[in-house]
Amino acid sequence: MLFRLASGQQNGVGDSMRHITTALIALGGACAAFFAMPAGPAKADLTPEEITEGRKYVVNNAIFILFHEGGHMLVSELGLPVLGREEDAVDGLSSVMLLESEDEELRAAMQDAADGWFLIDANNAQGVQEADFQGTHGLNKQRAYALVCMMSGKDPEYFKAFIDSLEFPQDRREECIAEYEQTRDSWWGVLDPYVDDTKTSNFTVSYEPAGDDLQYVEDMLKEGQVLEAISATFGEGYNIPDGIKVTAKTCGVINAFWDPAAREITFCYEFAAHHADLVSQYFEENRAPSSSDGEPQAQAEVKRGMVSALKAAASDP
Numbered sequence: 001m002l003f004r005l006a007s008g009q010q011n012g013v014g015d016s017m018r019h020i021t022t023a024l025i026a027l028g029g030a031c032a033a034f035f036a037m038p039a040g041p042a043k044a045d046l047t048p049e050e051i052t053e054g055r056k057y058v059v060n061n062a063i064f065i066l067f068h069e070g071g072h073m074l075v076s077e078l079g080l081p082v083l084g085r086e087e088d089a090v091d092g093l094s095s096v097m098l099l100e101s102e103d104e105e106l107r108a109a110m111q112d113a114a115d116g117w118f119l120i121d122a123n124n125a126q127g128v129q130e131a132d133f134q135g136t137h138g139l140n141k142q143r144a145y146a147l148v149c150m151m152s153g154k155d156p157e158y159f160k161a162f163i164d165s166l167e168f169p170q171d172r173r174e175e176c177i178a179e180y181e182q183t184r185d186s187w188w189g190v191l192d193p194y195v196d197d198t199k200t201s202n203f204t205v206s207y208e209p210a211g212d213d214l215q216y217v218e219d220m221l222k223e224g225q226v227l228e229a230i231s232a233t234f235g236e237g238y239n240i241p242d243g244i245k246v247t248a249k250t251c252g253v254i255n256a257f258w259d260p261a262a263r264e265i266t267f268c269y270e271f272a273a274h275h276a277d278l279v280s281q282y283f284e285e286n287r288a289p290s291s292s293d294g295e296p297q298a299q300a301e302v303k304r305g306m307v308s309a310l311k312a313a314a315s316d317p
């Protein structure tokens with residue numbers, strides 16, 4: 001029942017990438033990108049390596065989020081008990097599935113997902129608001145560190161460079177070993193009655209036309225086969241009734257959600273575009289160590305986490 005994504009599926013730099021207003025773009029084989037910088041529009045080129053890493057980053061964050069939504073789907077479809085906040089619980093399921101796959105690329109996906117929440121936090125210009133405390137989700141940075149805890153608990157040696165780069169405290173590393181096991185065993189325990197290796201459920205996967213502005217995101221997600229990954233993972237081996245829909249579309253908001261009435265997981269193209277914007281901005285801000293004005297002030301821990309993730313990904317063949 002564990003997720004397996006064919007190696008290499010998600011890391012090709014396609015030659016069909018196109019688009020103008022955001023990053024991760026190749027024009028006619030040449031790499032070019034435009035960024036919306038805080039001071040106004042600016043243009044920058046992404047290196048081929050940055051495009052490769054950026055595409056992986058966007059796809060990996062989509063995978064993590066879709067596994068999270070898959071968790072909501074399981075809770076809803078199977079009537080699973082949830083002790084504590086469901087949003088935290090399904091982040092835990094997504095983490096366990098990615099980590100238990102023991103797949104190098106999915107381990108990299110965990111790092112990208114943690115960096116994803118760090119970058120979203122770092123780019124939240126107005127800071128944490130009362131509504132963030134009132135909301136259904138944990139704070140972005142809490143979600144990031146919860147993933148770090150899962151990685152640390154699963155394999156502290158493998159993720160050591162990443163975890164060290166975040167200065168994750170030693171006492172937490174020790175606690176996270178048991179926290180990871182508890183998360184994994186709890187999920188496996190509640191899912192166990194529904195595991196049926198002979199069962200295949202029919203899921204309907206669809207990438208709705210994104211429209212011009214987001215076409216590059218649709219292409220990226222299709223190439224990464226992210227919806228198919230969700231369908232293959234949850235559609236095989238669980239006793240789930242047929243008819244679950246897994247849809248990517250332009251929604252008008254940066255979001256992803258499970259709709260129990262429609263029995264549909266939706267991933268909004270805007271979410272991936274947001275990740276693309278953030279990682280492009282990250283590359284831009286971290287490339288030149290300040291040429292003229294006082295630029296370097298982005299959160300240091302974000303940079304360290306991201307840099308470490310990129311290094312780790314780069315050293316993995």
Ligand SMILES: [Zn+2]
Pocket residue numbers: 068069072087090
């Ligand atoms: Zn959720």
